[in-house]
Amino acid sequence: MPAGAPPVLVVTRLDDVTADTVISELNRRAVPVARLDPGNFPGTITMTAAFDTFGLSGILRTATRNVDLARVRSVYWRRPSPYAAPEGIDGQAGRWCAEEARYGLGGIVGALPGARYVNHPWRNRDAEYKPAQLATAERCGLTVPPTVITNEPDQARRFADRYGPVIYKPLRETDYLDDIGRALTVWIDDVGPDQIDDGMAHTAHLFQKRVNKTADIRMTVVGDHLFPVRIDGSPGVDWRRHYDALTYTLIDVPPDVANGVRAYLDAFGLTFGAFDFGLDSAGRWWFYECNPNGQWAWFPEPITTQITAAIADQLTNPPGAAT
């Protein structure tokens, strides 16, 4: 890969349909692609990066590619597997190796000169904090439903009395397994005042006034391109539980919402965001959250193809330069 057009580095795990979709499009455009899963380091990966008179240079070797670090034009950051101890090294030596890898390889991949990031992983990390999402959305002129984050049962009950019906939403998607090892999802759901008990004091909880919605909206944003999809047919609060019942329609965006989401992405330094809104009967868009690394390849055509092209444009910036 040293010669030819500068490559796009795709950082993700083996099993990632969304990355595959973008890689196919980059292949179609004849843009060189290298795929990296930092969780395979050291394993099948070696890396040498030098800081010299002309800044960072070096080579990252994966099982199938040699990547000239100084020439990487962009990084598509998807869902890499976690840094792990090298095979055969456990205990604190293993943890030490994994941390050195995170700060060494992770630092290099996060500091490539001249590379454009979609998105930079450290910007994603900031943008995953829901309280920061809500504060930023309000500052950018988006409309946020009344929300409380608390570990005080009395305050949660007071909020539910005032704003009910309210929903509960986890602050973070943490892995949680049931008794037989299956991954559990904590869904967004209605909460009654009787469900708020003193166990709540053990950690922070988010409650939000349930929007009296006529439909849900998932708006995927890539740079200046907005893909606002109206989602109809969800019988409950969390449409992710009802994929089979849903229909999707591309709709128009009110100008203040379009300005708001662009300001929001700028505030966090993001190029990509998957915004969730509730649409009420007055036509108001209520901001729920923005996943800086949300999935989108499950949309029906032509939406997926359009988003794929917009991401590929960002990664080949300026569009078409390498074709």
Place this chain on the structure above:
Amino acid sequence: MPAGAPPVLVVTRLDDVTADTVISELNRRAVPVARLDPGNFPGTITMTAAFDTFGLSGILRTATRNVDLARVRSVYWRRPSPYAAPEGIDGQAGRWCAEEARYGLGGIVGALPGARYVNHPWRNRDAEYKPAQLATAERCGLTVPPTVITNEPDQARRFADRYGPVIYKPLRETDYLDDIGRALTVWIDDVGPDQIDDGMAHTAHLFQKRVNKTADIRMTVVGDHLFPVRIDGSPGVDWRRHYDALTYTLIDVPPDVANGVRAYLDAFGLTFGAFDFGLDSAGRWWFYECNPNGQWAWFPEPITTQITAAIADQLTNPPGAAT
């Protein structure tokens, strides 16, 4: 604390002499201070934050203070203890509680409207990656010694042959205990080619040309104030091993270095940085690293008092408004 001047929130663990020094100065200036260790949440801490028509508001209750979140004027982020499972809840339920706390309380404390952060914890986190430090320092016009980050023994030997003597430096200070539970420090030290073996392949390592230094420099920077201290008397590479032998002198800063460190802090969004340089016999300043949360209260007078005042000025911004 609801009435009166807006408070400064100091985020740190119980045992933090550096924070104590700043709190004493704020007390002297009659600026209200609240101290928070998120590692004590929930324990002695309760929190309710609401997002409403006027943005974020709410109350954080510690063992000794009620803090009006909307009125916090600044946050001094020092060394909090880690988020932990609540007492009596272990396993994955405990981990789940700790993660909800990190993203809930941590998100709130990171998103206070109008608060100035010294430094914002998410900016510190970015700035702790040494490869990003080196890349940013070079981009800002600072002079970086030739450096390599690698897990390839051959490349490390080649670097040592070319640039020796070279030093080894850990990429991250990870807790590491010896056989009887004492914390070990991995020191920065000389490395010969014979010490580079195949064990190196297990993770990333940083090697750097050893600067032929006449003295070390620790420059603490607080906003526009630079505190460049020349450190003489270290018999070895890492002056932290020889505190008893050291002498300290405030010196002048070359203008390009002053511009470089200000650009560096701007690039990372930092207000505070503890920069380490090596000074060679030609008067060149070689950038080693910048600790975004470095210690400084160990300097002799009058340096410590001056840094304390500069930090207190940042936290009461504009200086003197609350006195």
